[in-house]
Amino acid sequence: VDRAACERADADDPLAGHRDRIALPSGVIYLDGNSLGPLHRDVAERVRQVVEVEWGEGLITSWNASALRPGWVDLPARVAAKLAPWVGADADEIAVVDSTSVDVFKALAAACRLRPDRRVILTDDANFPTDIYVARGLAELLGDREVRVVPTLEVADHLDDDVAVLTLTHVDYRTGRRHDAAGLTAAAHDVGALTVWDLSHSTGALAVDLHAWSADLAVGCTYKYLDGGPGSPAFIYVARRWHDRASTPLQGWFGHEHPFAFAPDYEPAAGAARFLDGTPPVLSLSALDAALGLRADVDPETAEAKARWLTSLFVERVDARLDDEVEVVTPRDPTQRGAQVSLRHPQARAVMSALIERGVIGDHRPPDLLRFGFSPLVVRSVDVFDAVEVLAEVLGTRAWDTPEHRAPRTVT
Amino acid sequence: VDRAACERADADDPLAGHRDRIALPSGVIYLDGNSLGPLHRDVAERVRQVVEVEWGEGLITSWNASALRPGWVDLPARVAAKLAPWVGADADEIAVVDSTSVDVFKALAAACRLRPDRRVILTDDANFPTDIYVARGLAELLGDREVRVVPTLEVADHLDDDVAVLTLTHVDYRTGRRHDAAGLTAAAHDVGALTVWDLSHSTGALAVDLHAWSADLAVGCTYKYLDGGPGSPAFIYVARRWHDRASTPLQGWFGHEHPFAFAPDYEPAAGAARFLDGTPPVLSLSALDAALGLRADVDPETAEAKARWLTSLFVERVDARLDDEVEVVTPRDPTQRGAQVSLRHPQARAVMSALIERGVIGDHRPPDLLRFGFSPLVVRSVDVFDAVEVLAEVLGTRAWDTPEHRAPRTVT
Numbered sequence: 001v002d003r004a005a006c007e008r009a010d011a012d013d014p015l016a017g018h019r020d021r022i023a024l025p026s027g028v029i030y031l032d033g034n035s036l037g038p039l040h041r042d043v044a045e046r047v048r049q050v051v052e053v054e055w056g057e058g059l060i061t062s063w064n065a066s067a068l069r070p071g072w073v074d075l076p077a078r079v080a081a082k083l084a085p086w087v088g089a090d091a092d093e094i095a096v097v098d099s100t101s102v103d104v105f106k107a108l109a110a111a112c113r114l115r116p117d118r119r120v121i122l123t124d125d126a127n128f129p130t131d132i133y134v135a136r137g138l139a140e141l142l143g144d145r146e147v148r149v150v151p152t153l154e155v156a157d158h159l160d161d162d163v164a165v166l167t168l169t170h171v172d173y174r175t176g177r178r179h180d181a182a183g184l185t186a187a188a189h190d191v192g193a194l195t196v197w198d199l200s201h202s203t204g205a206l207a208v209d210l211h212a213w214s215a216d217l218a219v220g221c222t223y224k225y226l227d228g229g230p231g232s233p234a235f236i237y238v239a240r241r242w243h244d245r246a247s248t249p250l251q252g253w254f255g256h257e258h259p260f261a262f263a264p265d266y267e268p269a270a271g272a273a274r275f276l277d278g279t280p281p282v283l284s285l286s287a288l289d290a291a292l293g294l295r296a297d298v299d300p301e302t303a304e305a306k307a308r309w310l311t312s313l314f315v316e317r318v319d320a321r322l323d324d325e326v327e328v329v330t331p332r333d334p335t336q337r338g339a340q341v342s343l344r345h346p347q348a349r350a351v352m353s354a355l356i357e358r359g360v361i362g363d364h365r366p367p368d369l370l371r372f373g374f375s376p377l378v379v380r381s382v383d384v385f386d387a388v389e390v391l392a393e394v395l396g397t398r399a400w401d402t403p404e405h406r407a408p409r410t411v412t
Numbered sequence: 413v414d415r416a417a418c419e420r421a422d423a424d425d426p427l428a429g430h431r432d433r434i435a436l437p438s439g440v441i442y443l444d445g446n447s448l449g450p451l452h453r454d455v456a457e458r459v460r461q462v463v464e465v466e467w468g469e470g471l472i473t474s475w476n477a478s479a480l481r482p483g484w485v486d487l488p489a490r491v492a493a494k495l496a497p498w499v500g501a502d503a504d505e506i507a508v509v510d511s512t513s514v515d516v517f518k519a520l521a522a523a524c525r526l527r528p529d530r531r532v533i534l535t536d537d538a539n540f541p542t543d544i545y546v547a548r549g550l551a552e553l554l555g556d557r558e559v560r561v562v563p564t565l566e567v568a569d570h571l572d573d574d575v576a577v578l579t580l581t582h583v584d585y586r587t588g589r590r591h592d593a594a595g596l597t598a599a600a601h602d603v604g605a606l607t608v609w610d611l612s613h614s615t616g617a618l619a620v621d622l623h624a625w626s627a628d629l630a631v632g633c634t635y636k637y638l639d640g641g642p643g644s645p646a647f648i649y650v651a652r653r654w655h656d657r658a659s660t661p662l663q664g665w666f667g668h669e670h671p672f673a674f675a676p677d678y679e680p681a682a683g684a685a686r687f688l689d690g691t692p693p694v695l696s697l698s699a700l701d702a703a704l705g706l707r708a709d710v711d712p713e714t715a716e717a718k719a720r721w722l723t724s725l726f727v728e729r730v731d732a733r734l735d736d737e738v739e740v741v742t743p744r745d746p747t748q749r750g751a752q753v754s755l756r757h758p759q760a761r762a763v764m765s766a767l768i769e770r771g772v773i774g775d776h777r778p779p780d781l782l783r784f785g786f787s788p789l790v791v792r793s794v795d796v797f798d799a800v801e802v803l804a805e806v807l808g809t810r811a812w813d814t815p816e817h818r819a820p821r822t823v824t
Contacts, residue, residue: 023464023468025468025469025471028471030471032471032472035472036467036471036472036475038467038468038471039463039464039467039468043463044463044464044468047459047463047695048460048463051451051455051456051459051460051641051699052435052451052456054642055448055450055451055641055642056435056437056450056451056456057437059437059440059442059444059450059773060444060447060448060773060775061768061773062642063642063822064821064822065822071822072642073822098510098511098514098690099664099689099690099691099692100690100691101662101664101665101666101689101690101691102514102662102664102689102690105661105662125676129665129668129674129676130664130665130668130690132678133663133668133678134662134663134664134689136663136678137660137661137662137663137678138661140659140661141521141553141554141661142553142554149676221691223691229463229467229694229695230466230467230474230475230484230691230693230694230695231484231691231692231693231694231695231696231697232693233693234690247552248549249517249549249550249552249553250514250517250546251545251546251548252513252514252542252545252546253513253541253542253545254513256541256542256545260778260822262541262777262778263541264537264541264544264561266544266545266548266549277511277513277514277542277546278510278511278513278542278646279511279512279633279635279642279643280511280643281642281643281644281645281693281695281696282641282642282643282696283459283641283642283643283644283693283695283696283699284643284693284694284695284696285643287463287695356473361471361472361473363472365674366672366673366674409476410475410476410477410483410672
């Protein structure tokens with residue numbers, strides 16, 4: 001594949017129109033949409049409206065629906081409805097609320113309550129660290145549960161009658177490896193366990209289908225492939241078959257059937273909406289609402305197909321240009337991975353710093369991974385081609401080998 | 413007090429400069445800053461910068477500190493440092509995170525762990541409903557705890573050796589009555605119980621002094637008197653003497669000592685920062701940061717003195733103009749109340765609707781309360797004078813008695 005072929009692929013890309021609405025700085029190739037999605041111009045305008053008009057002029061009355069606009073009170077439900085198709089769910093199976101960490105806590109607590117006689121929360125060593133911290137925090141609070149962390153390739157072997165819930169991140173944040181979610185859900189159900197899937201590294205880039213998986217509960221992040229903005233609220237999924245019995249330990253007023261009745265007793269709202277709790281962060285939630293609105297006409301299958309193409313193109317170009325300087329740690333079978341590719345290099349942090357200096361933005365994960373995300377609504381084929389050329393130059397000239405690039409960096 | 417006296421008071425008001433920076437619509441008298449504080453012009457500009465420059469141009473690199481600006485990673489700590497003086501705390505005793513509901517859960521869970529052999533969470537029937545829902549949710553999760561709800565004037569009588577934690581809202585959201593926080597904290601300590609104070613209806617309007625109270629834990633809202641914006645993050649206070657032993661059940665990565673090490677094991681950060689958990693909502697948190705920055709030069713004692721003056725002026729004008737049509741349910745002793753005054757009227761909802769139509773914005777609380785907040789950095793003396801005149805007109809002409817005003821409203 002040469003650069004002209006990439007240009008032709010971009011010209012034929014059904015998602016190209018979305019790329020044109022993104023406010024990327026000139027000269028930047030952005031391959032970190034798996035960590036923080038970029039800003040769409042319409043999202044900036046929506047936030048401005050919410051701040052200056054809804055808050056500034058509407059003040060407290062903006063909570064109510066009016067002839068001018070829908071009220072903030074229903075904003076979480078409106079966002080849930082827009083998000084649901086991206087995970088193969090119905091709108092009332094989704095609550096957009098809190099952070100992923102807090103939603104993991106709520107989902108695991110709900111699952112444990114539905115399996116009161118089983119003591120194990122099973123997860124793998126590829127799970128995102130906060131998911132494991134939170135599971136242990138819940139186990140310590142409950143006193144009678146144990147978090148069992150097993151090697152990621154051996155998860156199925158550890159499913160047994162003690163397991164209350166199997167919780168995994170669908171796509172490994174480091175390697176990009178994708179679990180067989182439908183298969184593992186079925187295996188969990190075979191031993192009577194429930195599942196809590198963390199979709200943070202899938203949603204928005206892959207055609208996630210929670211109904212097809214027969215998933216029980218799930219959570220996910222919205223500031224990665226969904227472009228919701230830094231720290232935009234997470235979501236929690238509760239399958240319809242659990243709506244009558246699933247409960248949240250965080251019984252807050254926004255999850256009440258009638259929050260503004262200020263009733264003395266808690267009465268859970270119907271469906272997943274009971275997993276709402278405190279007052280939602282309206283500014284952050286509105287940015288997400290606008291971002292989701294922009295992709296209302298995108299079929300998740302189209303997004304996944306493009307992610308597959310982009311990651312395959314990247315791997316092909318890496319093979320062609322980089323010899324043995326890096327190791328592709330992401331599965332080469334595109335059905336086994338998400339929308340990211342990770343490369344191993346002993347000086348990953350310094351290499352990424354040199355790439356960023358040249359306008360190619362990915363990130364690194366300790367100790368030795370270069371991580372590149374290929375958000376299908378953001379990245380073009382020419383971006384992939386050009387990024388590998390820059391990477392080849394950085395490695396070939398050892399441009400990373402300076403004190404500045406070797407200095408510690410916090411996030412990227 | 414006539415209107416000319418109010419004008420003179422405004423001319424002499426040391427807080428008048430702040431009022432001039434608020435973007436209130438013309439013709440509006442805003443007496444609902446106790447529910448949602450108004451927008452300051454500098455806050456709107458800060459949010460625009462965060463969206464368009466930090467997110468739009470800086471992208472993922474904005475998490476890091478750089479020569480251009482401090483990074484988002486430390487934003488919760490920077491906001492905590494600005495908030496701390498408003499509650500009489502040190503910066504490392506505060507974490508700005510989640511919603512008040514979620515923080516109530518974390519604070520009560522921490523307190524229960526510090527008193528493992530006591531079974532009662534004691535609260536009163538004047539507490540904000542979500543605090544009670546959350547306490548019950550925690551008790552159900554733990555299994556061995558009981559939430560005891562007692563009449564608000566009898567709280568001290570119910571303190572005994574069974575009480576693990578006393579949790580109260582400092583200022584009653586309905587009546588505006590203020591608890592004797594120092595006295596009740598001492599009484600709780602006398603029986604070996606801890607306290608969790610909800611400062612949602614105090615912070616920013618009163619000179620809260622958690623150190624002077626010998627408080628243990630506290631939480632509060634930032635979108636009321638602190639003007640942080642709709643749904644801005646809440647805060648949690650953990651007294652220094654508990655820093656070695658207090659733990660959060662929501663062990664998320666932002667509360668880890670080294671979040672970006674992605675370590676397999678949880679290592680709590682020092683101080684209250686361990687009560688951080690998921691990725692913070694940067695847009696909402698930045699608005700709060702800007703709002704707090706604007707009041708960095710305000711002494712909380714000055715704010716409380718003005719709140720006392722404004723509420724006293726309102727009560728005096730109500731007495732002078734409204735006869736027996738309404739009942740003042742807020743304590744007439746200014747040391748016994750917060751910065752709000754509530755009036756009882758059987759058609760409170762319709763009356764408030766008619767007031768809002770005339771530009772006087774307060775809110776109502778079912779079944780029969782008109783609620784007026786006197787945010788000291790927002791409200792002028794002439795606003796108080798004029799608001800009572802409008803209220804007198806609405807009541808005198810029964811302007812509220814129309815189908816439109818009697819129609820249900822959700823929030824205000």
